[in-house]
Amino acid sequence: MSQKKRTSSQKSQAQSNRLSQVARNEAVDSDEEDVSLTEPSTSQVQQSLSRLTVAQVDRKMAEVLQFILIKDQKKMPIKRADIVKHVLKEYKTIYSEILKRVDRTLGQVFGMKLVEIDTKNHTYVLINKLEPVDLNIRDMHTGSPKTGLLFVILAVIFMKGGIVKESIIWNMLKKLKVKCGEKHEDFGDVKKLITEEFVRQRYLEYARVPHTDPIEYEFRWGLRAEKELSKMKLLELVSELQEQDPHSWTTQWKEAEQAESSSRGSSQ
Template identity: 60%
Template sequence: MTQRKRMSNTQSSSQSKRASGPAATQEEEDDQTFTQPSTTQVQRGLEKLTPAQVDQKTAEVVQFFLVKDQKKIPVRRADLVKHVVKEYRNIYPEIMKRAARIFDQVFGLKMIEIDAKNHMYILINKLETVEGASPIANPTNPKMGLLFVILSVIFMKGGVVGENLIWKTLKNLKVDVGERHEEFGDVKKVVTDEFVRQR
């Protein structure tokens, strides 16, 4: 009887220790349970999906990276698999390869792994500055950054998007169309008038 009590106390204390651990422990466990699929598994996974499905999931990964990059937060593989890749985890390497290609060819960015143990990624600018050119002497136009975000959304959605999606995306980036922005001024006018005129 005494031995049973001791065993149940030991079990309940170990369970409460596990339950009271930080939320990060759950994410670490999620990442440890994820195993990189083999080339054969990826090929089999791709055979079950349409190219449009793979492109859509790749676009979602690219968008996830861009939002995190905007906030200067590294992307953890565990978060990526859990919140974006989800049921497509069997083709994870292919999605990452395609996303890296998009960052390289479309955005001039390179996706690098900064922590191999925890699988954390960041984006870095691949474009080199002209030798001797001062960044202060050539300031970037803030409106070009806004245009870049809008064109990125259009590209990721296959070339056609509704106006509401553009406004929602900008709002997520803390650029409210209804308010005057300190850098862009009247955002709605810039997008619907100025950018349209420039084609």
């Protein structure tokens, strides 16, 4: 290998390592405002592209793709501000074109789709394009205990109308031998996992109930859960566990049907 090729390879590896480090160490939900990025016109994007080589655009697209995939390993929401700040930098004018190419590659190669869950702050999550995530309560005791725990919480919230007081969740988990104030073998700090990690990942929302004394908190489904999970499959699994017909939960069945219909409409 020539000295020039070795140098190029070393630079590429260094860039890859830098992106990995940035994506892993970056604070997920920082309170920083979005990087100032005025949406350029189509002609401005084309002018910027014309000043770049195909190789430059392809390299930047690959860097953004890698950054997104690394963030998704920990189910971190992906902010436009972070992509611009840490990856695109002086290429920010072609942000829309890069993201379009990234999304196409995600679909064709990985079977995934980049979905914007927060239009105000331009925050995205990756979801399985082929089928909804398959959560299984048996995961609590097999390969993915955190996923199983999350399923139980989401199921309780859904079956109880979409909003559940914190005390109900802790009491329910106590029956499963998972205590809020104790360190669990699989989950570690249970309260931190649920109120911080699952919230950062946008599976849950955790908010104070107004005008309560003593102070109370409540849980709702987060934006990622709404986009990524099938309420119908969840209801069917709960029904199977309870040995009941899914139609016996009239309200939940209607909500699940509406969610399925909405999902099919947006995917067409």
